[in-house]
Amino acid sequence: xxxxxxxxxxxxxxxxxxxxxxxxxxxxxxVDNPVTGAELEVxxxxxxxxxxxxxxxxxxxx
Amino acid sequence: MKVGVxxxxxxxxxxxxxxxxxxxxxxxxxxxxxxxxxxxxxxxEAFEDLDIVVDRCxxxxxxxxxxxxxxxxxxxxxxxxxxxxxxxxxxxxxxxLEDAGVPTPATKVAxxxxxxxxxxESFGYPCVIKPVVGSWGRLMAKIDSRDAAEAILEHKATLxxxxxxVFYVQEYVxxxxxxxxxxxxxxxxxxxxxxxxxxxxTNAAKGATTDVFELDEQARALVARASEAVGGGLLGIDLxxxxxxxxxxxxxVHEINHTVEFKxxxxxxxxxxxxxxxxxxxxxxxxxxxxxxxx
Ligand SMILES: Nc1ncnc2c1ncn2[C@@H]1O[C@H](COP(=O)(O)OP(=O)(O)OP(=O)(O)O)[C@@H](O)[C@H]1O
Numbered sequence: 001x002x003x004x005x006x007x008x009x010x011x012x013x014x015x016x017x018x019x020x021x022x023x024x025x026x027x028x029x030x031v032d033n034p035v036t037g038a039e040l041e042v043x044x045x046x047x048x049x050x051x052x053x054x055x056x057x058x059x060x061x062x
Numbered sequence: 063m064k065v066g067v068x069x070x071x072x073x074x075x076x077x078x079x080x081x082x083x084x085x086x087x088x089x090x091x092x093x094x095x096x097x098x099x100x101x102x103x104x105x106x107e108a109f110e111d112l113d114i115v116v117d118r119c120x121x122x123x124x125x126x127x128x129x130x131x132x133x134x135x136x137x138x139x140x141x142x143x144x145x146x147x148x149x150x151x152x153x154x155x156x157x158x159l160e161d162a163g164v165p166t167p168a169t170k171v172a173x174x175x176x177x178x179x180x181x182x183e184s185f186g187y188p189c190v191i192k193p194v195v196g197s198w199g200r201l202m203a204k205i206d207s208r209d210a211a212e213a214i215l216e217h218k219a220t221l222x223x224x225x226x227x228v229f230y231v232q233e234y235v236x237x238x239x240x241x242x243x244x245x246x247x248x249x250x251x252x253x254x255x256x257x258x259x260x261x262x263x264t265n266a267a268k269g270a271t272t273d274v275f276e277l278d279e280q281a282r283a284l285v286a287r288a289s290e291a292v293g294g295g296l297l298g299i300d301l302x303x304x305x306x307x308x309x310x311x312x313x314x315v316h317e318i319n320h321t322v323e324f325k326x327x328x329x330x331x332x333x334x335x336x337x338x339x340x341x342x343x344x345x346x347x348x349x350x351x352x353x354x355x356x357x
Contacts, residue, residue, distance in 0.1 A: 027094075028076075029077065030071050030073055042072075054070075058193075059122040060120045061120070061197020061198050062198075062319035062320070062321055
């Protein structure tokens with residue numbers, strides 16, 4: 001994992017692995033684990049904490 | 063201006079919008095609707111002093127209430143509750159289009175398996191059945207035979223949530239292998255794209271491809287009328303081309319989306335989509351302010 005100013009790392013709560021995130025992540029943002037594809041929600045940014053994103057519900061959409 | 067953004071997920075779409083607002087120096091209040099309780103009497107503090115609120119709720123049920131509460135709090139929200147209410151429900155959506163004389167696929171609604179089967183048989187095969195609430199092509203079925211119709215109706219009646227007992231049955235539109243999405247603000251197109259696929263559900267299918275769509279006069283006129291039919295706003299208007307048009311209509315509008323995604327559109331076209339959306343928000347706030355001062 002690189003640790004330059006343009007990226008962040010955080011622990012994937014499902015796999016326990018560290019994943020790299022863009023520098024401008026914000027609370028509420030959904031990010032994908034690049035390996036497993038799991039959707040994770042950014043619940044705080046300082047420090048970055050990720051949680052498993054809520055599952056898709058039937059009334060979701062446009 | 064000070065803009066509230068109601069959300070429960072910041073996807074690429076919301077991120078594009080938030081970044082554009084911030085880049086232009088606007089103040090942004092992120093409102094995670096999962097964290098709030100909405101009092102029917104007192105305006106929630108998150109809504110105070112906002113010039114406008116943008117509803118980006120992914121859950122239709124939340125969007126319907128959030129828009130209603132914002133209006134009650136006296137804060138302008140896009141889209142309006144009226145627009146959300148019509149667009150959130152495919153039956154209301156079809157009625158609004160039909161009432162406005164906008165070409166839209168022939169559609170019937172029935173409440174029992176028996177009357178739904180009658181509706182299906184009246185269209186003949188294939189025809190289409192869709193949930194009244196839902197998106198991304200989920201739980202839609204193309205019905206090719208009476209056997210299939212009976213099975214689908216039985217499943218929906220037995221396994222479905224109550225909304226699945228509202229049967230929304232539609233003629234199958236013989237379209238080229240694509241449909242059209244136009245993003246518009248108060249009926250004025252920002253950009254359009256075609257979504258192509260071998261699957262009959264062309265918009266959400268795996269491997270669907272997108273390309274820019276240049277609107278002709280007829281498409282522009284339809285987009286304007288369709289937008290007006292649902293009360294205007296920031297809308298995703300979906301059209302299909304009629305493969306073998308009988309009259310002059312080359313398009314049919316099958317639905318209008320009120321919490322429209324624009325990430326895919328941005329990838330398909332050269333136009334600055336979030337920029338155009340924010341231009342429109344700015345103009346809207348400016349015109350509201352002008353109205354207030356002129357009394
Ligand atoms: N009556 C029809 N005949 C032929 N194809 C259809 C018909 N209705 C829908 N389709 C196809 O299925 C796709 C999805 O339909 P529709 O937009 O009604 O569903 P949806 O779940 O509301 O999608 P979204 O909300 O993501 O736009 C359309 O883009 C079109 O390709």
